[in-house]
Amino acid sequence: MTETGLTNGDFTEESEPYRLFAAWLEEATASELNDPNALALATVDSEGMPNVRMVLLKGVDERGFVFYTNFESQKGEEILGTMKAAMCFHWKSLRRQVRVRGPVERVSDEEADEYYASRPRGSRIGAWASRQSRPLESRFALEKAVAEYTARHAVGDIPRPPHWSGFRILPRSIEFWHDRPFRLHDRVVFKQTGNEWEKTRLYP
Template sequence: MTEFNPSSKELTNSDFTQASKPFELFDEWLEDAKQSEVNDPNALSLASVDPSGLPNVRMVLLKGFDDRGFVFYTNLESAKGQELLSAGKAAMCFHWKSLRRQVRIRGAIVQVEDSEANEYYQSRARGSRIGAWASKQSRPLESRFALEKEVARYTAKFAIGDIPRPDHWSGVRLVPTSIEFWHDRPFRLHDRVLFTRNSDGDDWSKDRLYP
């Protein structure tokens, strides 16, 4: 899997509308964003729906991607986690203002393998691993002090040795069936290219869209 890791790659000036492989094109655009975005070039808006069908959206960080899809991590018992696993589908949007580029992705949601989640969890800062235990994400919190008490409790519990990954904390992969690349052009005559496929493993088809 390609992990998010800033590099010194120069910006590409190639005509993206000629691209035929969406994952390779996304990789190029993310590399460009690492050079131009001040903060979190791997940030994305993630859209899901609750059981009533009402949409929800929030910012998360992409932690890896490859031909299988786009991975981020969360508390599976949170509102986000429950919505994703219940609906089994979601959408993402990356927007890099400095580059005037956007990528929209839609597809199915699957949980990553335990081995993959364990590897990423152990790479996190110790405080972040404690936080995964201490935070009952999305649920009512009576006070900041209550959260700090939970942090202190788990800090004492895991004072020595490794901190195991909680069962409720894992990675989620969006397996795309559509990826749209958008680039700003003068007079709102933007370039848009849409890649689609019916399911994972199928060949991609490509269409150019009116702006």
């Protein structure tokens, strides 16, 4: 039982989406075998075609949902082209799903620097060595780039690459879904209206 009292209960009574999300994420952290913070991130390319891939949530508060990436990657360029995105969390062990949609903003340099500094040294090297999403002639070429940047930053701090930072989705809607028997699921969507959240229960 979490402090919300919502475990296996009627979550549809909750009136604040971030509080509910925090409770669900806490329970997922205890029940999921791998990466409870994993999510499917959806973007749209310059031709209007949708694209989706898995990323990891690295922060959430009342400002929004944060993840980090190479801005020169496919997802980075697609987000920078529209400044909109959607994400979907699915926790199989709990039979729950959360969908988030909204505009996107860049995180501050201070936030990006702080998170980048917390990463393992090898991951920081990788952010320099990988030309993410672009053609790779061979695995050896990647390993060579890693070796070159490892030698370049053999001692001391590894600065954050200028093309590597984070995005924050600023939700305009957050939908919570909980599996129920006979596919009569519980669904509640919170939509932002000004500074308030409007809650609506949906048919399954």
